[in-house]
Amino acid sequence: MSNLCQVCNKRFSTVHVTEIRGDEKFELHVCDYCAQKEGIITAAPAPTTAPPIAKKPDKGGSTPKKAKILSGKEPPSIENLLEGISGEHPYAELPCPKCGMTFEQFNKRGRLGCAHDYDHFQIQLEPILHRIHQHIEHVGKVPKRIEPNIAIDRELRGLRKDLDEAIKGERFEEAAQLRDKIKGLEQDRDKTKLPADAGSEEKA
């Protein structure tokens, strides 16, 4: 799927902006570089080099639409955020295979249909989540049932990083020990793995 920046038409868009002016709705999808350059976002320090150009060819470039950021610092209501996200998006019409909800229905109701919606509508939801919470990833409590695996995964990530560094530093004895430790943890994790994984299975 190509979601190219509407300003440069070269890089993938990662900043999504919506504005409502009277009866009209405007959308803007830009890459980080253009967002900074156009003054759309100022939070991060301005990039010193432009990020790499997307390899996919431009498909008959669309006219870039400029829009201002929605003003107002009210904790956004879901209704405000949903306005303006039009049905132009390729997945907008596809309903969730588990609960049958379409994004347009979510648009109207402000409530999702099932847990799977978070995956099915991921692309449309992330800008909304970002607008509400300024983040798109959970940090915080993990259910006790899942906790052991998450803790092991975190440790494994750390150990694999250490292993890479040990190999680079030609500390092969250390590397061998780390490799054994990693194998042991992987075996532990597979033993405690839950039959159903989080968040994806639903009754119809």
Next chain:
Amino acid sequence: MAFDIDKLPADKPGEWLKGTGPESDIVVSTRIRLARNVKGYPFLHSMTEKQQEEVNSLLEKAFKAIDRNRSAANPIKGKLAFCELKDAGSLDRKFLAERHLISQEHAAGKNSRSVAFSSDERFSIMVNEEDHIRLQHILSGLRLAEAYEAVDKVDDEIEKVVEYSYHPTYGYLTACPTNVGTGLRASVMLHLPSLAVSKHIEKVFHSAKKMNLAVRGLYGENTQAHGDFYQISNHVTLGESEASCIRKLSEIVPLIVKFERDTRKMLIDENKMKFEDRIYRSLGMLRSARIVTSEEAMSHLSNLRVGVFTGLLGGIDIKTINQLFVISQPAHLQRLSGGELCEEDRDSIRAQFLREKLESN
């Protein structure tokens, strides 16, 4: 089922207005709420009637199991009552909402739903409100960390018997994306009459917004600040840990409390007569009026509260005032009078209760 609601005393405040706990002259109560959904079922509004009943039934069994098998870690004291709201009358449901055990939406809803609450009214668990589970813990005064610790333990207890809907990236999944992640709403109920009358309350709203905190009225979302009660809460639930949220509120609230106390002093210093007059006019009104609406009662009782805490109003106990706040509410009033009443009758009976309790000795 109404049997359990009947056990709640209509003439005494619940935990939320008990008046004990730190800073309770201004911080009326602390509330921690967690939103959770049961894995394997759609979210509430996409559930069929049958699925709602299944979840209701599943959770009733779960809570009864928790009630029976009290582990040492379970902080719920007192029995857990379970109430099917479809079976409860309109007055009973409004009564529960007035006691802050359920939300106004839950009281007014039509679907298969219920609430479990502890006899000390500190814990309540709404079933099938906006999410399958809304777990709530209220403590009198400013006690954020303590309240969170307790609700965290109850959450763990529920999780032993119910599998939660959870996503490795988005955390605890909720029907509305505004709650996804921690599902946590931590709030404090503050009594801010001097900030309200001096219009400095606008500064509080402004600062709160800057810090991603929401300010709401007495009964929560979309409600008025009757009696000058304001609820301040977090509104970010994704990307911020529970500990960080609690810490942020714990830092902000004392500043607002100080602001209210300083404003009271300032108003008294500027014009003590005017400040006292407001208090005593309210006292006079409540001692004499024949018709008092619930908004009027809240407003005047708010002035009496300030009077007691600033020492300008003698001879009246804060317990009496808190009690009057509670019994002035429409459903409480009707409970105490023995049945449903029209608005006119409520207003005159309210006036009567107020006169009786505030009679000069």
